[in-house]
Amino acid sequence: MKLFDVYPIFDVEPVSGEGCYIKDHKGTTYLDFYGGHAVISIGHSHPHYINRIAEQLNQLGFYSNSISIPIQKQLAEKLGELSCYETWNLFLCNSGAEANENALKVASAFNKRKKIVVFDKAFHGRTSLAVAATDNPNILFPVNEGAEIIRLALEDFEGVKKELEKEDICAVLIEGVQGLGGIQTPSRKFMAHLRALCEKTETVLILDEVQSGYGRTGMFFAHQHTEIIPDIITIAKGMGNGFPVAGVMIHHRFKAAYGMLGTTFGGNHLACAAALAVLEVMEKEQLIQNAKKMGAYLVDQLVGLPGIKEIRGFGLMIGLEFDFPIADMRKKLLYEEHVFTGSSSNKQTLRLLPPLTVGTEEIDVFVTALKKVIS
Numbered sequence: 001m002k003l004f005d006v007y008p009i010f011d012v013e014p015v016s017g018e019g020c021y022i023k024d025h026k027g028t029t030y031l032d033f034y035g036g037h038a039v040i041s042i043g044h045s046h047p048h049y050i051n052r053i054a055e056q057l058n059q060l061g062f063y064s065n066s067i068s069i070p071i072q073k074q075l076a077e078k079l080g081e082l083s084c085y086e087t088w089n090l091f092l093c094n095s096g097a098e099a100n101e102n103a104l105k106v107a108s109a110f111n112k113r114k115k116i117v118v119f120d121k122a123f124h125g126r127t128s129l130a131v132a133a134t135d136n137p138n139i140l141f142p143v144n145e146g147a148e149i150i151r152l153a154l155e156d157f158e159g160v161k162k163e164l165e166k167e168d169i170c171a172v173l174i175e176g177v178q179g180l181g182g183i184q185t186p187s188r189k190f191m192a193h194l195r196a197l198c199e200k201t202e203t204v205l206i207l208d209e210v211q212s213g214y215g216r217t218g219m220f221f222a223h224q225h226t227e228i229i230p231d232i233i234t235i236a237k238g239m240g241n242g243f244p245v246a247g248v249m250i251h252h253r254f255k256a257a258y259g260m261l262g263t264t265f266g267g268n269h270l271a272c273a274a275a276l277a278v279l280e281v282m283e284k285e286q287l288i289q290n291a292k293k294m295g296a297y298l299v300d301q302l303v304g305l306p307g308i309k310e311i312r313g314f315g316l317m318i319g320l321e322f323d324f325p326i327a328d329m330r331k332k333l334l335y336e337e338h339v340f341t342g343s344s345s346n347k348q349t350l351r352l353l354p355p356l357t358v359g360t361e362e363i364d365v366f367v368t369a370l371k372k373v374i375s
């Protein structure tokens, strides 16, 4: 059997990783400023991460959600503590799309409505409802159609007001910082506007922090740069540092019922061990503070480089908009300078998502490489 050929791939075959670096099968070392698509939070092959997963595997790798799994409770407690959402509840699942899908179910179970307000350039995943909410008709097929989606521009204050005041919108789904959309951040004022309108109209405010969460922006969640508190938060990517694990964080006023949500693999012992290891390392090594500090250092080094039109984002979630398409430059960074970076739906925007452990030394290596390819 061959693989179903859906990924256009780069000609690199990484076989090992350590910290911010990965090594390919020929022995070439690459600097990882992409984090495997914002997934690598605590760095590749962190010893605590390896040990915690290995210890769990030696005890029990998996059993279903029909039995007591104390490590799920430990994870919920630690996550509540570090994110400052101690009184909320956690539903564990396997991917960002699944988290969004479940968040929308919780919202709909609560207010019995079905319309969803989403924003231009948003990416929320590829399962049916999540892909309908995503702004990309190329990945939407007839079986995914049928959801009642209202798409508005980010910062469309009037449009949001007009829709929500009809009092038939189930949820507003918004990314803390748009990732694939090219690192676009909703303003504090817009978030406050959404919060107030949702409150007034009993609409559920869902923050998709799948990419912008887990310390990446220099706060635990990107929305914590604003004053608002959402109703539901979805998490994935950096949560497991590569181990597939995701979650829906749910305000305590939403009531759970047996059978309302469910999954075979979600919250399994290994996934919880991986997610706990991530939080423990983030806390011990103060990675959120590091993301903030290193993000500022990185931006300082980038300001004024030729061709850069705009630098967007916070912490270690940075978008560099150039005055030319970046595809060739990204290839040069990879094949000539051995640096991984990310693209976005904006063809001129390079996305930087290094591990949160990155230091000035690695940033200097990146900036030197970037200068070479833009000179």
Ligand SMILES: Cc1ncc(COP(=O)(O)O)c(C=O)c1O
Residues within 6 Å of the ligand: 094, 095, 096, 097, 098, 100, 123, 124, 125, 126, 175, 179, 180, 208, 209, 210, 211, 212, 236, 237
């Ligand atoms: C903001 C956001 N939401 C949801 C998803 C979907 O996550 P997954 O690919 O784990 O389903 C992604 C993935 O890139 C994302 O960036």
